Amino acid sequence: MNNVVVKMEMSGNRYNAYDSDGNKYTSEIGTGTRKRAYETGMALERRTGKGGRTYWWKVPMDVYENTSAPVIDVSSVDVPEEHADMLNFIHSSYKLKPIGLVMKELKWKYLIRSAVRGKNILMTGPAGCGKTMAAKSLVNSLDRPDFYFNLGATQDPRSSLIGNTHFDKKKGTYFSPSLFVEAIQTPNAVILMDELSRAHPDAWNILMTVLDAGQRYLRLDESDGSETVKVAEGVTFIATANIGNEYTSTRVMDKALMDRFIIVEMDVLNDEEEHGLLNYMFPHVDSDLLKSIAEIAYATRTESRSETGRISNGVSTRTSVEMAGLMYDGFGIDEAAEVCVYPQYSEDGGMESERTYIKQLVQKYVSDGSSDDLFNEDEIEANHEGAA
């Protein structure tokens, strides 16, 4: 069957959809779908799902330009048509990644692949390294119904994940299911469970059966034989866990729960990548200043990873971005560090404290005001020697 493939064109604030013969399909396609396709430079293909429902699927622009040509030559491999579609989608998916999210191509594709394959995905990494951002970007890239739950913020896992029992004089006792119950019953839903590592252990217990490939149901009550809700076809779970990239993780989160996920480890950015990100985000801030921020952050990360390191944590990308925001608003590096970096480091131990270490590090990057040179311990020493 020859599917309709359309390309979006912007007119005013409207995104119109035309096929290559100029037929207009705008009214058949949701506004959000058209907008996302336009913004990511993708075409849309009309497809028919199970039960005869038609939907519009993002495909690479090549498909629009030559409707019959496959993007990847899979003719030599015996793959079913649907699989060919999936391969094309995965391998052309890097353009769906927002430019503002720094993530390596392989990692991103692995993320997309895991989602289209219906895996449970756990994004791991230290604080502020882009886990939530990557998970949200993935959700946005998939044209599927999505739900967001912050499990780190739930005080009462039972009512957030299952629901509440109420009493009403007329109706008597009745049960009102949670949004989560609705989410798992939505076919093809993408369900983001943010900060799973900070969730209450009760939440982990409730999720055990939900996430188990062989079970995929939610029990509405602890008692055996109580009512259960099935996870609908095609539902994908993405969770984030604020745990270091070294697998100390299992100590923080239950091993059995961890085992139910495939793990996508977020890479912590190096100085060049971080500088690139800051330049992209703050084009109006002096690039050398941004470079200093990136270098400070990178130095702290290296130091914290070293066995003899004097600090236990590195400055996160989130903090770098905050510092750059302060530069944009006219603050100096020393001021930005004072308000957003120093408070993260303990003063215990006086001259040996983490705070002292970090202050000395930042000072190397603060201009002395009399010249353009940056402070540098060696130079200072050399100057002293020269003066003596």
Ligand SMILES: Nc1ncnc2c1ncn2[C@@H]1O[C@H](COP(=O)(O)OP(=O)(O)OP(=O)(O)O)[C@@H](O)[C@H]1O
């Ligand atoms: N890899 C990255 N690419 C682009 N921006 C990033 C990246 N990592 C962090 N940031 C910046 O830092 C901010 C915080 O990122 P995010 O909320 O995704 O971190 P997180 O890993 O979820 O942290 P937490 O563990 O505290 O939940 C983002 O809004 C973004 O500005």
Ligand SMILES: [Mg+2]
């Ligand atoms: Mg987060």
